[in-house]
Amino acid sequence: EPEVTQTPSHQVTQMGQEVILRCVPISNHLYFYWYRQILGQKVEFLVSFYNNEISEKSEIFDDQFSVERPDGSNFTLKIRSTKLEDSAMYFCASNRGGNSPLHFGNGTRLTVT
Amino acid sequence: KNEVEQSPQNLTAQEGEFITINCSYSVGISALHWLQQHPGGGIVSLFMLSSGKKKHGRLIATINIQEKHSSLHITASHPRDSAVYICAVRNPPTGNQFYFGTGTSLTVIP
Numbered sequence: 001e002p003e004v005t006q007t008p009s010h011q012v013t014q015m016g017q018e019v020i021l022r023c024v025p026i027s028n029h030l031y032f033y034w035y036r037q038i039l040g041q042k043v044e045f046l047v048s049f050y051n052n053e054i055s056e057k058s059e060i061f062d063d064q065f066s067v068e069r070p071d072g073s074n075f076t077l078k079i080r081s082t083k084l085e086d087s088a089m090y091f092c093a094s095n096r097g098g099n100s101p102l103h104f105g106n107g108t109r110l111t112v113t
Numbered sequence: 114k115n116e117v118e119q120s121p122q123n124l125t126a127q128e129g130e131f132i133t134i135n136c137s138y139s140v141g142i143s144a145l146h147w148l149q150q151h152p153g154g155g156i157v158s159l160f161m162l163s164s165g166k167k168k169h170g171r172l173i174a175t176i177n178i179q180e181k182h183s184s185l186h187i188t189a190s191h192p193r194d195s196a197v198y199i200c201a202v203r204n205p206p207t208g209n210q211f212y213f214g215t216g217t218s219l220t221v222i223p
Contacts, residue, residue, distance in 0.1 A: 031209055033209070033211075035211075035213075037154075041215075042199075042213045042214065042215045042216065043156075043199065043201070043213040044213070045210050045211055045212070045213075048209040048210065050209070055209055056209055056210050058210070089154055091156060097209070099143055099144035099161060099163055099203065100161070101146070101158045101161045102146060102148075102158055102161075102201075102211070103158065104148075104155070104156040104157070104158070106153075106154065106155040107154050107155065107156075109154070
């Protein structure tokens with residue numbers, strides 16, 4: 001069964017550095033998402049992406065964040081200048097849109113020191 | 114925005130027990146998802162509901178749209194069911210943003 005893949009599984013970076021988290025959504029899916037989960041807290045929506053542009057974003061997704069679909073398969077989340085509070089598990093997900101099931105990747109654990 | 118509440122937050126059960134996890138939300142939705150998160154962190158979609166009831170193996174999910182409430186039931190619970198169960202809702206009509214509950218941590222003891 002096709003699945004969403006994320007790399008790396010764990011990223012450690014120093015405060016102020018840029019990081020890029022990578023995702024390969026399921027190939028026939030149309031909507032792509034990034035979520036984050038700070039340790040011990042609920043999963044939070046960051047952004048949704050459709051037809052090569054952002055369709056919705058939350059208040060968390062400020063100017064420090066950007067997303068890109070650089071080619072036909074990858075979907076990336078960039079954090080320009082990481083802060084300690086960006087430490088979290090970042091999940092990529094995809095679906096066909098509407099009420100179709102969400103498929104999640106295994107997540108990237110980002111640790112900012 | 115949609116406020117999603119789950120109860121209980123933590124649940125410990127003996128193997129074989131029938132388990133119920135509840136989810137309520139504040140604003141009418143187009144769909145509700147039940148998700149399972151294992152200790153390693155990975156999230157798996159269990160059900161997507163927009164009305165009625167769905168069954169998959171020992172898992173049953175129900176939703177009452179009028180009462181803005183859903184339940185996830187596990188029959189004949191097993192230690193491998195130990196995980197965090199998360200409810201997530203999608204608001205109509207075109208929004209693709211999902212709102213998540215805080216999760217229910219289930220431990221099933223042999």
